[in-house]
Amino acid sequence: MNRSISDVIEQFIMSSLDDNDFIELSRNDLAKFFSCVPSQINYVLNTRFTINRGFVIESQRGGSGYIKLTRMHDNDSNFLKNSLAYCSKPMTVLEANQLLQNMFEKKLINERETNLLKSIISAKALNNPINIDNTIRSNIMRQVIIELSKNVK
Amino acid sequence: MNRSISDVIEQFIMSSLDDNDFIELSRNDLAKFFSCVPSQINYVLNTRFTINRGFVIESQRGGSGYIKLTRMHDNDSNFLKNSLAYCSKPMTVLEANQLLQNMFEKKLINERETNLLKSIISAKALNNPINIDNTIRSNIMRQVIIELSKNVK
DNA sequence: CTTTTTGACTTTCTTTGACTTTCAATGAAA
DNA sequence: TTTCATTGAAAGTCAAAGAAAGTCAAAAAG
Numbered sequence: 001m002n003r004s005i006s007d008v009i010e011q012f013i014m015s016s017l018d019d020n021d022f023i024e025l026s027r028n029d030l031a032k033f034f035s036c037v038p039s040q041i042n043y044v045l046n047t048r049f050t051i052n053r054g055f056v057i058e059s060q061r062g063g064s065g066y067i068k069l070t071r072m073h074d075n076d077s078n079f080l081k082n083s084l085a086y087c088s089k090p091m092t093v094l095e096a097n098q099l100l101q102n103m104f105e106k107k108l109i110n111e112r113e114t115n116l117l118k119s120i121i122s123a124k125a126l127n128n129p130i131n132i133d134n135t136i137r138s139n140i141m142r143q144v145i146i147e148l149s150k151n152v153k
Numbered sequence: 154m155n156r157s158i159s160d161v162i163e164q165f166i167m168s169s170l171d172d173n174d175f176i177e178l179s180r181n182d183l184a185k186f187f188s189c190v191p192s193q194i195n196y197v198l199n200t201r202f203t204i205n206r207g208f209v210i211e212s213q214r215g216g217s218g219y220i221k222l223t224r225m226h227d228n229d230s231n232f233l234k235n236s237l238a239y240c241s242k243p244m245t246v247l248e249a250n251q252l253l254q255n256m257f258e259k260k261l262i263n264e265r266e267t268n269l270l271k272s273i274i275s276a277k278a279l280n281n282p283i284n285i286d287n288t289i290r291s292n293i294m295r296q297v298i299i300e301l302s303k304n305v306k
Numbered sequence: 307c308t309t310t311t312t313g314a315c316t317t318t319c320t321t322t323g324a325c326t327t328t329c330a331a332t333g334a335a336a
Numbered sequence: 337t338t339t340c341a342t343t344g345a346a347a348g349t350c351a352a353a354g355a356a357a358g359t360c361a362a363a364a365a366g
Contacts, residue, residue: 003366004310027357037312042358047309062319064157065356113266119300120273120293136289140273147272157320180347190322195348200319215329218346 009034009044013069022070045069052081056149072149079106080145087142090134096121096141108148117144162187162194163201166222175223198222205251207258232259233302240295243287249274249294261301270297 009030016023031038045067049055054072059065072080083099091099097118104114121137162183169176184191202208202222212220227235236252244252250271257267274290 006310028355038357039313039359040311043310059357060156060319061317061355061357063321063355064160065319066156067357113269116266116297116300117269120296122296140293143273143275144269147269150268159320181345191347192323192349193321196320212347213329214327214345214347216331216343216345218329220347 005034005036005040006044006047009036009041010048013044013049017069017071021073022068025067025069027065027067041067051084051146051149054081054149056146058150070150076106076108077149079108080149084142084145087138087145089138091138091141092134093122093137096137099141103148158187158189158193159197159200162189162197166197166202170222170224174226175221178220178222180218180220194220203251205248205255207255226259229259229261230302233261233298237295237298240291240298242291244291244294245287246275246290249290252294256301 012034013023013025025041027038027041030041034040045057049057049069054077056070056072057067058070059067083103086099100109100114100117100121103109104111109117121140165187166176166178178194180191180194183194187193198210198220202210207225209223209225210220211223212218226232236256239252253262253267253270253274256262257264262270274293
């Protein structure tokens, strides 16, 4: 049931994602195609293709800019979605380490990556003049999850 | 992905550097070849082949002028040592990105890791309520380098 | 009241071109 | 033969124009 133009655009984008794990959109072309203002595309993207629904958006402005939309796959998408929620509050080193360990066991990251990330989110690393606090830590973890989501297939 | 003419030119130059440690370009010829204005070559050089990414540009004007582009490489531990020093002050997103790009080109990190780390140190990531400031950023980068150093002899 | 639509304004990146600087080669003058 | 000014062929600079995408809030619709 397509009530609004936003719904129609959502449908269109959704079906473009049927065949591919990601697509590249031109905001202006899309807007022209649907006879709407460009910012309507942002609206659709922001309200329908959210990270919580398993989508990741990347874009570039300027000449030959683009919007790249990636869909996460289900198993991992769920896990990542939950992890993302888990990262919505400040996290201790311990919590973050456990989450990373979890990711490792689910083979979302390999050993080297696990070490790298643990090292990053560890507060008390050698000689570091400034600690990473729990808020920043969950911030970083969220970022990691979002990035990993792009690769999940 | 080659979206703009700048990207195409970057690609072209990059692959010319695959076999050689340096190349000599003719700005005008290149521009003619890609049907663009000569200063576009400068643009590509200035935005993509920066010192931070490990390139050195020398040139000569006038009759029989040229542009010589050299890719630096010192050994990995040296590079990491210098990078560590480079990370002693607060870093902008741009600086950190360039350093990561450099690490990638030196094969110290792979593409996936590069993206992961870029994503972590990027301030403006989607929905992030809190920015990572330049001090934290250099802190993180230092940590990354320290971790990588463990794998390098 | 909530969701959608619209548009003015902003930011970012790329492309273009007019103008400037530098250098090697040339050739005339000493 | 040496010197030096001229000239044309590069490359450099910088700012304006162009081409996207992003933001935000007001207006409209439901």
